[in-house]
Amino acid sequence: MSDLLQRLRDRGWRLTAQRRVIAEVLDGEHVHYTADEVHARAAGRLPEISRASVYNTLGELVSLGEVTEVTTDGRAKRYDPNAHRPHQHLVCSGCGIIRDVRPAGDPLDALPEGERFGFAVSEAQVTYYGRCPACAARP
Amino acid sequence: MSDLLQRLRDRGWRLTAQRRVIAEVLDGEHVHYTADEVHARAAGRLPEISRASVYNTLGELVSLGEVTEVTTDGRAKRYDPNAHRPHQHLVCSGCGIIRDVRPAGDPLDALPEGERFGFAVSEAQVTYYGRCPACAARP
DNA sequence: ATCCTAGCTTGGACCAAGTCCAGGTCAAGA
DNA sequence: TCTTGACCTGGACTTGGTCCAAGCTAGGAT
Numbered sequence: 001m002s003d004l005l006q007r008l009r010d011r012g013w014r015l016t017a018q019r020r021v022i023a024e025v026l027d028g029e030h031v032h033y034t035a036d037e038v039h040a041r042a043a044g045r046l047p048e049i050s051r052a053s054v055y056n057t058l059g060e061l062v063s064l065g066e067v068t069e070v071t072t073d074g075r076a077k078r079y080d081p082n083a084h085r086p087h088q089h090l091v092c093s094g095c096g097i098i099r100d101v102r103p104a105g106d107p108l109d110a111l112p113e114g115e116r117f118g119f120a121v122s123e124a125q126v127t128y129y130g131r132c133p134a135c136a137a138r139p
Numbered sequence: 140m141s142d143l144l145q146r147l148r149d150r151g152w153r154l155t156a157q158r159r160v161i162a163e164v165l166d167g168e169h170v171h172y173t174a175d176e177v178h179a180r181a182a183g184r185l186p187e188i189s190r191a192s193v194y195n196t197l198g199e200l201v202s203l204g205e206v207t208e209v210t211t212d213g214r215a216k217r218y219d220p221n222a223h224r225p226h227q228h229l230v231c232s233g234c235g236i237i238r239d240v241r242p243a244g245d246p247l248d249a250l251p252e253g254e255r256f257g258f259a260v261s262e263a264q265v266t267y268y269g270r271c272p273a274c275a276a277r278p
Numbered sequence: 279a280t281c282c283t284a285g286c287t288t289g290g291a292c293c294a295a296g297t298c299c300a301g302g303t304c305a306a307g308a
Numbered sequence: 309t310c311t312t313g314a315c316c317t318g319g320a321c322t323t324g325g326t327c328c329a330a331g332c333t334a335g336g337a338t
Contacts, residue, residue, distance in 0.1 A: 014304085014305055014306075014313095014314060014315065015305075015306095016304080016305070016314095016315065016316080018315085018316070019315090034295090035295080035296080036294090036295080048316090048317080049316085049317090050316065050317045050318065051296090051317095051318090052296095052297085052298085052299095052316075052317065052318080052319095053315080053316055053317075055295095055296065055297075056315085056316085069213065071210055071212075071213040073210075074208065074210040074216045075294085075295080076294080076295060076296090077213045077295085077296090090250075090254075090255070090256065090258055090260065092258065093261075099256050099258075101250060101254040101255075101256075102254055103246075103249035103250050103251075103254070104249050104250075104251055105249055107242075107246070107249065107265060108267070110242035110243050110244060110246065110249075110265075111229075111240060111242050111243075111267055112242075112243055115229075115240040115241055115242070116229070116240075116269075117229065117238050117240075117271070117272075118271070118272040119229055119231065119238075119267075119269040119270060119271050119272070119275075120269050120270045120275055121229065121267050121268070121269035122232075122268060122269050122270075123267070123268040123269070124265055124266070124267050124268070125265070125266045125268070126246060126249075126263055126264070126265050127263070127264045128247070128250055128258075128260050128262070128263050129260070129261060129262040129263070129264070130255075130258040130259045130260035130261050130262070131258060131259045131261075132256070132257070132258050133256075133257040133258070136258075136259055153284095153285060153286065153333085153334055153335075154334075154335095155285095155286065155287080155333080155334070157286080157287070158286090173324090174324080174325080175323095175324080187287090187288080188287085188288095189287065189288050189289065190288095190289090190325090191287075191288065191289080191290095191326085191327085191328095192286080192287055192288075194324095194325065194326075195286085195287085214323085214324080215323080215324060215325090216324085216325090
C-alpha cells in the first residue's frame with residue numbers, strides 16, 4: 001500500500017496524517033469496510049480524525065480508481081482496495097461476509113447484442129450469494 | 140397484475156385499497172421505482188396513503204417473492220415487479236435508466252469450484268453498466 | 279344486514295448513512 | 309522560516325428508511 005501513497009503524491013496529493021492512516025486501514029486482501037468501520041479503525045491511530053475526512057478521502061480514492069465501492073445489501077457502502085485486479089464478490093446471506101472471487105471468462109461476453117438496447121456497455125458487476133461454511137453449519 | 144392480487148388473496152392477504160393501488164403502480168415491464176416514486180404515484184390515486192404503508196407493502200411483496208429489490212447506485216432501493224422471469228439489469232451510467240436483460244447461460248456457472256471458498260452458492264446478480272443511446276449522444 | 283376483531287393504516291418521532299459548510303490548521307514549495 | 313491554498317474539523321442538515329401507539333376496516337361469523 002506504500003506504493004498507493006507514492007501514486008497519490010505523484011498526482012499532487014498533499015500527504016496528510018489522515019490520508020496516510022486511511023490508506024493503511026485499507027491495506028490487505030478481502031478488505032471491505034464501511035465508511036464507519038474505516039473511521040473507527042483510523043481513529044484507533046489518530047483519535048481526532050473526523051467522519052467528514054474519511055468520507056472525503058474515500059470519495060477521492062474512488063474517483064481516482066484506487067478503491068471501488070461495493071453495495072451488497074442496500075445498507076452502507078463498502079470500500080474495496082483491491083481495485084487493480086478485476087474481480088467480483090461472493091457474499092454470505094447469513095453473516096454478510098464478503099470474499100473477492102474471479103469468475104471464468106469476462107461477464108460482459110454473456111450479454112448478447114440483442115439484449116443491449118443500443119447501450120455502449122462497458123462494465124459488469126457480479127455478486128454471488130450463498131451461505132459460508134460457518135453459517136451453513138447452523139440453521 | 141390482477142393475478143398478483145389473486146395470488147395475494149390466496150395467501151390470506153387482506154385486500155385493502157392501499158395494497159391494490161400499490162400493486163397497480165407496480166404493473167408493467169422495465170418498471171424500477173424507488174419507494175418514494177411508488178408513494179408519489181400511489182398518492183395520485185389515493186391521496187392519504189402513507190409512506191409507512193408503501194414501505195410495509197413493498198417489504199411484504201419482496202418477502203413473498205413477488206417483487207425483487209434492486210440497488211444499482213447505493214442510494215434508494217428500487218422495486219422490480221418482473222420477479223417471475225429470471226433476468227439481470229443494464230444501467231445507464233449517465234442518466235440511471237434501468238433495463239431488464241437476459242444474459243446467455245446461467246451466471247452461476249462462471250464461478251469455478253476453486254473460487255467458492257466452501258460456500259453453498261445459490262444466486263448471482265449481474266449489473267451491466269454503459270451509456271444509453273440518448274446519453275451517448277452528448278458528452 | 280350487522281357486528282367483531284385481528285390485521286392494516288396513519289402520522290410523526292426516530293435512526294443510520296451521507297453531505298455540506300464556515301472557520302481553523304498545516305504540508306510543502308519559495 | 310514564511311506563506312498560502314489545500315485540507316481538516318465539528319456540527320448542522322438531508323435522504324432513505326424504520327418503529328410505534330392509536331384509530332380504522334376487510335371480511336368472516338352471526
